Amino acid sequence: MKHWIITIAAILGLGLQLGAQTITEDNILSRIDEKLNFQSDFSCQFTMVTYRAGSEPTTQQMSLFSRPEEIDGEEKFLAIVMKPDIDKGTGYLGQGDNYWIYDPESRRFSHSSARDSVQDSDMNNDDLGTANFEDDYKVTAMTEGKLGQIDCWIVDLEAIRENVDYQNIKLWVGKKELLPYKEQDFSLTGTLMRTVLAPKWSLIEGKYIYRQVFFVDEIRRGNKTILLFDNVSLSSLPNHLFTKAYLEGSSR
């Protein structure tokens, strides 16, 4: 009897474990969003190195602050350029679907969109916000494969909402941590337009954080942008941080 109880308990335990780990087309996107998004405020500093064919690379340092939708009812982010001095004070503010760029020289805000690039890089305003694969895309195919030595789910996605930059996306998602290590973005006609690589992650307060991200322009050869994240914190941020007044004040 005891033998059977142990066996059944083992089978049940194994079943529970398998159930917890079973990734399917129906749940992979929500699981990725869970991994990438925080329920708390987020702040960090990042260095952005932009390479343009025929030109010297440019380096900028920015401070990034973000707040998920769950806290205030709408997603918010604020990014401020700290270096170089010529761009210092330039800011990007996002509140829900509204985006603004602040120019410290003219002291004016101009309306932007999720699709506009940040500081002429290969990264868009939208890339600074939270991931939302589950709401924006559906899985059309899912296979197993490898990215280097990493076992991955290779997932093909098709857009289901209008506010997306790319109609089709291919993700390489690590099986172990369910982190997207590589993303390929395709045009409506199926042309590869951009590749995003996130080879390095850190575990901070139980959350996985990007440490390095590469945006590679597949259309214009030689163009790419590298992001290096540092000083990451998940501590609460003051409410006034995500306002135009703060951005204007911090730029003086």
Added chain:
Amino acid sequence: MRYLHVAVKNVVREKRRSLLLAGAIAFGLAVIILVGSLADGIMDSFINQQAGMISGHVVVKGYRYSSRDSLVSWMEEGDPIFQESKEFFGDSGRINLRSTTMGTFINGSEARQQMIMGIDPMQEDDLKELLILDEGTFLSDENKSGILISGEIAEELGLKIGDSVMLKTRTLEGVNNVGDLVIQGIIADDLGTVSSMASFVHRSYLNEVLGISSNDYTELHIFLEDNKTTDAVTSDFWNYLKNKNTALVDRPENRQERQEILARLTTHDWEGIRYQLSSLEETFPFVYVIGIFLNGTSVLIMIILMGIILVGISNTLRMMIFERKKEIGTMRALGMQRGAVVKSFILEMQIIALIGVIMGALTALVLGVIIESINFDLGHTFLSLFLYRGHFTMSFLPFRFALSGVVILFLVWLASLLPSGKAAKVDPAKAIHSIS
């Protein structure tokens, strides 16, 4: 007839003075005609180039919310606006269906942003005539992925005929997309800045890249025979559509109101399609401001020159009368009436003025031809917008010649009145006494 004989005799008698005076009148008239013709020619040239290349004289856009709820300008093949436009304009306007977008041409690591215009090559004979190609051929239905690109951009991107170039743009829904095009023709830079304002592709191909059906379009371009009344015609067309209960975007009174009206479109509290009508004046207001400035300048020059002519004639006549005082006295003593004195002087000045007008008109024509023949080659500067293939265009209108000539003759008559009147009042006895 008698006065004419005397007047002609006096003109011939003082050839030098007559020629100088006629020459001054000719100069003034030539300048007036040239400045006015140049102003009109520049405006005509610019307006027709802009209309032909970019916008037509009247642009119709159809705003609607797409299936994914974004506001776009997009008209489908069956939309009634095309038929309504044909009914209104009839033979007085030509209607072309076009699709437009902003995109980036990419060749390797080189890139250049530009407006892309999707056209139906078989319907665009006027554009074909306007675009001078350095190399290659105009678009055709046989090769729908062909593109006409300006020489400046081809050089910048290192492209030649037959090369492929990638076009990066967004669909009407805003999704990133690319197209692969083949260089079919390279537009000559003769049109200056206008040459590189847009590249041209087949509408059906561009529609594919924009994610819409091949026969759909984003703009209706209407070309009028008379480009001077675009605003009035646009308003009339708007009223015509309004009376047919067509859903329209309000016509703005000014530029700011235009922005406000467009902003109200994004409230998404309406359905279906709403048409926006814009005249070339609204699309390129600065052109018409420059036109007003040019015409104003030519009017000012005309007023100044005519004032100078007026004063010149008057002074010259006074001098002549002073010199001929004894002659006038003698003629009066012999029985010539005052009226006859006035008539003879006026006639004399009118003959000189007529000679001047003819000389001036001929001079204006010759100088105009010379000016038109000069290639100013302003490259891709702002000023090149007002040239046609590097040349100024003169708009020699018969009425301008006629009107200027008539005004000059009238002014000369006016300037002659007072001095002639004074001459007629000369006392014959005193005049003869001065001979003695």
